[in-house]
Amino acid sequence: MRIRVLHETIYRYEQPARGLIQVMRMTPRDHDGQYVRRWRIEPSVDGHMTEREDGFGNVVHWFSPDEPTDALTVRVTGEVDTLESHGIVRGAVERLPDAFYLRETDLVLTSAPLREFADTVAADGDRTTLPLLHRLLGAVYERIAFEAGPASAALDAARAFEAGAGVCQDLAHVFIAAARHLEVPARYVSGYVHRGEEADEASPHETGHGWAEALVPDLGWVGFDAAHGCATTEAYIRVATGLDYLGAAPIRGSRTGGGTETLDVRLKVEQAQAARQS
Numbered sequence: 001m002r003i004r005v006l007h008e009t010i011y012r013y014e015q016p017a018r019g020l021i022q023v024m025r026m027t028p029r030d031h032d033g034q035y036v037r038r039w040r041i042e043p044s045v046d047g048h049m050t051e052r053e054d055g056f057g058n059v060v061h062w063f064s065p066d067e068p069t070d071a072l073t074v075r076v077t078g079e080v081d082t083l084e085s086h087g088i089v090r091g092a093v094e095r096l097p098d099a100f101y102l103r104e105t106d107l108v109l110t111s112a113p114l115r116e117f118a119d120t121v122a123a124d125g126d127r128t129t130l131p132l133l134h135r136l137l138g139a140v141y142e143r144i145a146f147e148a149g150p151a152s153a154a155l156d157a158a159r160a161f162e163a164g165a166g167v168c169q170d171l172a173h174v175f176i177a178a179a180r181h182l183e184v185p186a187r188y189v190s191g192y193v194h195r196g197e198e199a200d201e202a203s204p205h206e207t208g209h210g211w212a213e214a215l216v217p218d219l220g221w222v223g224f225d226a227a228h229g230c231a232t233t234e235a236y237i238r239v240a241t242g243l244d245y246l247g248a249a250p251i252r253g254s255r256t257g258g259g260t261e262t263l264d265v266r267l268k269v270e271q272a273q274a275a276r277q278s
Contacts (some may be wrong), residue, residue: 001083001234002037002272003194007076007208009251010266014259016068022253025190025240026076027059032083032091034238039078045069056247057093058240070258074251079272080237087231089213089221089238098215100243101185107244108177108188111158117143118178129184129216133224134231136182140175141229169245171226172212176244185215189223190248191239192269208250208267213241237269 007026022043028036043049047065054060065072104110110118121139122132145165155163157177160170172188179186193209211225211232223232232238242248 002079002081003237004079004270004272005076005192005237006268008266009074010264011072012262013070015257016070017255017258018068019256020065020069020072020253022063022074022251024061024063024074024251025058025248026250027061028080028191028237028239029059029093031089033085035081037079037081042075044073044075055095056241057095058248082234082237084234087223088219089223098185101187101215102180102183103243104180105244107156107246108173108180109156109158110177110181111161114158114161114174114177115181117161118181122182130219132182133179133184133214133216136175136178137224137226138229140171140178140226144171144174146171146227168227169210172210173244175212175224175226179214187213187241188244188248189213189238189241190250192237194235194269194271210245
């Protein structure tokens with residue numbers, strides 16, 4: 001499948017913001033089943049952009065405008081070819097040992113009810129890793145209602161589990177926390193998903209999507225989307241990974257002044273015509 005992405009993040013400030021820095025993890029990398037044909041990040045104002053790689057192997061761009069500005073649009077465009085791999089991720093850049101992904105973070109905290117939930121899932125059948133993870137995926141999907149919403153509304157795993165509802169980041173955090181409790185390394189993934197022709201303008205993924213990957217012996221990392229209760233498919237573009245959402249967030253920044261900030265996100269993810277004809 002060839003997937004085309006147009007993603008605009010639009011900031012407006014009450015007054016010109018000074019010392020503005022935007023850190024962007026918005027560039028996918030090639031791996032088996034994912035080939036980046038073209039990809040471009042275009043800020044709307046003049047400034048200085050540098051490209052680096054973080055400790056997780058994500059491509060990171062740092063951007064700072066040359067002058068104070070009262071508005072900034074970050075426009076991302078690109079096309080990616082994907083192949084069906086049944087959720088298995090191979091050939092990706094790996095910089096950290098597997099055990100690193102057993103760590104708790106502030107967003108991936110367990111609680112007594114969440115640990116009991118994970119233990120019940122584990123006791124309910126084959127404890128081999130892959131069947132266990134598929135049961136966990138189905139259990140989180142049934143237990144936590146998926147609601148559309150911005151990433152800024154994300155809760156930590158324990159609070160999302162207690163609430164019984166959350167945005168895609170929340171469901172991913174619950175899955176990751178439960179998997180780590182069961183001693184399965186797991187991590188957060190940010191990216192895009194093409195939802196098909198049935199998707200409308202009110203798409204829950206208008207601000208991007210998040211899911212989890214867990215490590216399966218003899219298979220490697222496998223993607224699990226708790227928001228939809230499925231393993232990832234060729235419809236997914238994998239962009240960045242981290243211990244939780246904050247480590248893989250598409251854009252994080254800082255500034256001095258500027259007053260009140262407003263944010264608007266426009267996202268279009270579609271199958272490119274060339275792929276439909278091939």
